[in-house]
Amino acid sequence: MIDKHSFIPFYLQIEQILSRQIRENALRPGDPLPTEAEMCRQYQVSRMTARKAVDYLVRQGLVERFRGRGTFVARPDTRVKVQLPLDQHLTSSEVASSVRRKVVNRLLHFSQQPATPEVAGALQVPEQAAVHYMLRLRLIDGTPFVYEQSWMNQALFPDLNTQALNQSKYAYLKSKGYGAVGSHKQIFAELPSTEIREALGLARDEPVLHASVIAFFANGVPFELSNVYYNQRHYTFTLDAPPRPLLAL
Amino acid sequence: MIDKHSFIPFYLQIEQILSRQIRENALRPGDPLPTEAEMCRQYQVSRMTARKAVDYLVRQGLVERFRGRGTFVARPDTRVKVQLPLDQHLTSSEVASSVRRKVVNRLLHFSQQPATPEVAGALQVPEQAAVHYMLRLRLIDGTPFVYEQSWMNQALFPDLNTQALNQSKYAYLKSKGYGAVGSHKQIFAELPSTEIREALGLARDEPVLHASVIAFFANGVPFELSNVYYNQRHYTFTLDAPPRPLLAL
DNA sequence: GAGTGGTCTAGACCACCTA
DNA sequence: AGGTGGTCTAGACCACTCC
Numbered sequence: 001m002i003d004k005h006s007f008i009p010f011y012l013q014i015e016q017i018l019s020r021q022i023r024e025n026a027l028r029p030g031d032p033l034p035t036e037a038e039m040c041r042q043y044q045v046s047r048m049t050a051r052k053a054v055d056y057l058v059r060q061g062l063v064e065r066f067r068g069r070g071t072f073v074a075r076p077d078t079r080v081k082v083q084l085p086l087d088q089h090l091t092s093s094e095v096a097s098s099v100r101r102k103v104v105n106r107l108l109h110f111s112q113q114p115a116t117p118e119v120a121g122a123l124q125v126p127e128q129a130a131v132h133y134m135l136r137l138r139l140i141d142g143t144p145f146v147y148e149q150s151w152m153n154q155a156l157f158p159d160l161n162t163q164a165l166n167q168s169k170y171a172y173l174k175s176k177g178y179g180a181v182g183s184h185k186q187i188f189a190e191l192p193s194t195e196i197r198e199a200l201g202l203a204r205d206e207p208v209l210h211a212s213v214i215a216f217f218a219n220g221v222p223f224e225l226s227n228v229y230y231n232q233r234h235y236t237f238t239l240d241a242p243p244r245p246l247l248a249l
Numbered sequence: 250m251i252d253k254h255s256f257i258p259f260y261l262q263i264e265q266i267l268s269r270q271i272r273e274n275a276l277r278p279g280d281p282l283p284t285e286a287e288m289c290r291q292y293q294v295s296r297m298t299a300r301k302a303v304d305y306l307v308r309q310g311l312v313e314r315f316r317g318r319g320t321f322v323a324r325p326d327t328r329v330k331v332q333l334p335l336d337q338h339l340t341s342s343e344v345a346s347s348v349r350r351k352v353v354n355r356l357l358h359f360s361q362q363p364a365t366p367e368v369a370g371a372l373q374v375p376e377q378a379a380v381h382y383m384l385r386l387r388l389i390d391g392t393p394f395v396y397e398q399s400w401m402n403q404a405l406f407p408d409l410n411t412q413a414l415n416q417s418k419y420a421y422l423k424s425k426g427y428g429a430v431g432s433h434k435q436i437f438a439e440l441p442s443t444e445i446r447e448a449l450g451l452a453r454d455e456p457v458l459h460a461s462v463i464a465f466f467a468n469g470v471p472f473e474l475s476n477v478y479y480n481q482r483h484y485t486f487t488l489d490a491p492p493r494p495l496l497a498l
Numbered sequence: 499g500a501g502t503g504g505t506c507t508a509g510a511c512c513a514c515c516t517a
Numbered sequence: 518a519g520g521t522g523g524t525c526t527a528g529a530c531c532a533c534t535c536c
Contacts, residue, residue: 009524019443035502046526048297051503059308059454060440067503068534083435182492186332186485189438189456191309194268204305207438207456211488218492236435239460239488243431243467258505284521295507300522316522317515 002043010045014053022062022073029075033063036071059205083238101141107165108199109135112154119151122214122225130154134165137199143234144200150226157223180218185211192229200231208232251292259294263302271311271322278324282312285320308454332487350390356414357448358384361403368400371463371474379403383414386448392483393449399475406472429467434460441478449480457481 002013021027034042039050054071057063065071114128123131131151138146152160157176164172173181188210192202200208209230216222230237251262270276283291288299303320306312314320363377372380380400387395401409406425413421422430437459441451449457458479465471479486 011524016443023442037501046528048506048527049525052524056453060442065503066534067532068501070502070534180492180494183488183490185488185490187436187458187488188481188485189458191454191456193272193309193311194265205308205440207440209436209438216492232437236437239432239434239436241432241434243429243465245429260505286520295509297508298506301505314522315515316513317520319515319521 002045004044010043011049011052014039014043014045014050015056018053018057019062022057027073029073031073033071033073061206083236085238085240103145104139104142105166105168106137106139107134107162108137109133110162110165113151115151119225123151123153123222125153125155132157132160136165140234143231145231145235147196147199147229147231148226149228150224152224153222156221178217178223181215181223182218183213183215185213187211190229196229200229202231202233206232209237251294253293259292260298260301263288263292263294263299264305267302267306268311271306276322278322280322282320282322310455332485334487334489352394353388353391354415354417355386355388356383356411357386358382359411359414362400364400368474372400372402372471374402374404381406381409385414389483392480394480394484396445396448396478396480397475398477399473401473402471405470427466427472430464430472431467432462432464434462436460439478445478449478451480451482455482458486 002010002017004010006013018027018033027033033054036047036050036054039045039053040047043050054063054065058065058071061074063071064074111133112130113133115123115125115131117127119131120127120129123129125131131154133151134149136148136150137144138148154160157172160172170181189207190210191205192200192208192210196208197204197206202208209232211228211230213224213226213228214222215224215226251259251266253259255262267276267282276282282303285296285299285303288294288302289296292299303312303314307314307320310323312320313323360382361379362382364372364374364380366376368380369376369378374380380403382400383398385397385399386393387397403409406421409421419430438456439459440454441449441457441459445457446453446455451457458481460477460479462473462475462477463471464473464475
């Protein structure tokens, strides 16, 4: 029961009760939560308040709501997930061969723009220098997998075109004589914008992994800045650190 | 203006209008959004609906609400962030020396439990075998930085105690004669539970990076399973991939 | 048809901030 | 004191599911 005189809002108190019941297995995966009408009676609150109590549990993925059926404790996701190493700069075709699935690149947008200060700094070009700007979606077996926004130094790739980008960007690089690439990434957890969420086919409130990447050639020259958003639904990301001596303390 | 006969809910239509204004810089960082009362008049909706339109923008971190002041387009976070490599298995003291700040470990819970099937599988021990269970919070200069839930094979560490855990776990390992450790991580973006959110001092709706880690000795024997939750507020995580030849296509 | 969740209203009281 | 966001109510109509 909730405390009507507490400083904790009703909806938070109810949320914590439900959350504890799930955590302590009083409510098990697949079990229905009380209906909204039941919660109104049980806790003596209005329906809007009862709904709000469940909202955050839905956002966390702890419970699922179905219109006309009810609200249920989520079952752990048992779908087999593809595992990909996060610490290598893999090209699409390398991903395809490692997961043995068909990878498709879809170019959503391609244009040329003057470099903003941020882009110019990352690509080590003057501000306002011409850069390629593109949005691409990568699909594995038809499932949207990666949404990528990127800027490339136009001076290095004067003849980059839509055909090359709809195929493999790295095949294009190789054809230009560039043999090796490395990258520097920053990794974030993020709630995606509506645009990215829709492109990746995600539910509202589902966080994504966001990598901000600078890719460079073997000589150290950066050629691309990108923001890469990963759909976590069917893929997990792995990192292996080999045994390493513990330092002196 | 919104379309009252559309199948798109009012709150989503308003959210999209605001989102577009921010994206197209009609509303700039620091600018106030219309107040809730203004939005009610402007779009002819109730206040609950107007609030709901802004909720998701708040969750995304696109806008910030301040009671008594108003709602404003969020300014990009310019605080200097500590950058840590995600691809190494760093001990607390290594982190401390690399960021030149004071790192404190706080033990929140310590007990012994029978291994669940999942824990037993990861640690390669029989089900129900005794394992240490602990919750720890790591703080850098007083700021909660990492929340860690972990299980360790009790057979390997019969004398593990609270004192060792409040100090450095790896100092303890070293004192037991274990010289090198590696790890296998899976990385997720996640909305944290209330417990973790409060321990890390996060706002509601702020996603965290979650690493599920198996740590092992040089001989390959796993000794610890942990779920590590990272506060992104003051730290970013980096990954460097050195230049690597592009494969044949 | 009965029950479920999804949306929406038109008020209300409150805590907090700025003035 | 007046304006802001935070919470809450007691209804309402709807789309959908299940029987």
